Amino acid sequence: MNIGFVGFGEAASAIAAGLRQAGAGDMMAYDAAPVEAWKSRAERLGVVPAESLADVAAACDVIFSLVTAQAAVPVAQEAAPHLRENALYADFNSCSPSVKRAVGDIVKGVRPSVRYAAVAVMSAVKPLGHRVPLVVDGDGASALAALLRPYGCQVEVLQGEVGGAALLKMCRSAVLKGLEALFLEALSAAETMGLTERVLDSLDASFPAHRLRELAMYLIERNREHAKRRAHELSEVSETLRSIGFEPAVAEGGYRRLARAAEVLENLPDRPKDAKAWLQALADAETKRHAENGS
Structure with a gap:
């Protein structure tokens, strides 16, 4: 299962580095920043740089959104039409419960088969990397936990509606x-x-x-x-x-x-x-x- 990162700043890079070291497979990334700010870092980590967000969404089974709180909804809107059927869309951004619910509504509204995981990152990613504690809800929470735990990730699935x-x-x-x-x-x-x-x-x-x-x-x-x-x-x-x-x-x-x-x-x-x-x-x-x- 290949993973696509939307946003490839400090947090995404640290998670990708840890997953790569733990044996994860193909990874791809796109960042809206100028390519010189992130492309060489992605390549050093064995992550394929993409030319657009749409390319990542279309090519990957799993999408990790690691942008900013302000960008979470626009990124979901841009990605949604290009997502694969049955894709897993995981929003890692530090957003309010209402924004997390809005992101889920957007991606599932366009692609009903998409599974959505609303991720809360519970510590600074650096220096923990992919082992940073995560608490997740949404209908894709269990799927995300099953994907990440074999690589040593700490994932807690929270039952109940999206937003907890x-x-x-x-x-x-x-x-x-x-x-x-x-x-x-x-x-x-x-x-x-x-x-x-x-x-x-x-x-x-x-x-x-x-x-x-x-x-x-x-x-x-x-x-x-x-x-x-x-x-x-x-x-x-x-x-x-x-x-x-x-x-x-x-x-x-x-x-x-x-x-x-x-x-x-x-x-x-x-x-x-x-x-x-x-x-x-x-x-x-x-x-x-x-x-x-x-x-």
Whole structure:
């Protein structure tokens, strides 16, 4: 059974590398980014680069969508007419339950024989690769688990309607990206007076078993690498909470902080070299904005 990746960024590449090492067969990929950004990486992993999304959908029995939350529905719409009969379409994107259901409705509306797996990725793909924990629902969940488990993948099938796995992921993201926003805000503020290390030392002294320094710097580094995407994912968390009747008070505040970080990063001439430099850049940006506002 051949696997087609739609989107071939960091996560897809790590999963493909692990599957290849574990003995998986033919794989193909397409990414909307310029070919120089991903083609050579795909070829090094033994993944055949495709010229279009339609080519991947038509050639593969299994489709893994690993794009962005915003692109999940458009990708499904573009892929659906080209999917093979009885294909397995697995959406790995970090989306709200309503978006996961919409993707399933799209692909099954065009190709009723398609099996749909709504996948929640429950940890950072890097460095776990294809062994990252997955929780899956949808009528294709069991088929996806049967496909991936022989390669050492951790796949939990969640019974019930599509959306449960996504809600599980969103509630987890509310905590982790909320912490990310909190660490960014507190530590960049501390950095304005050179106190970041003192804050981290104090946190570790208060909670020595919890390794808060390590967690803080890990989350800040992830933000440095993927600020815009992570802001959007926290926005998805807010939408999810609102859709089930919860006011996303903390998630909304966290989103504003992550969105501000993404704005700062976009306006820098170069990406900061590490988490420490990223905190300094954020501190400088906030100090400058405060001075310009005259308050």
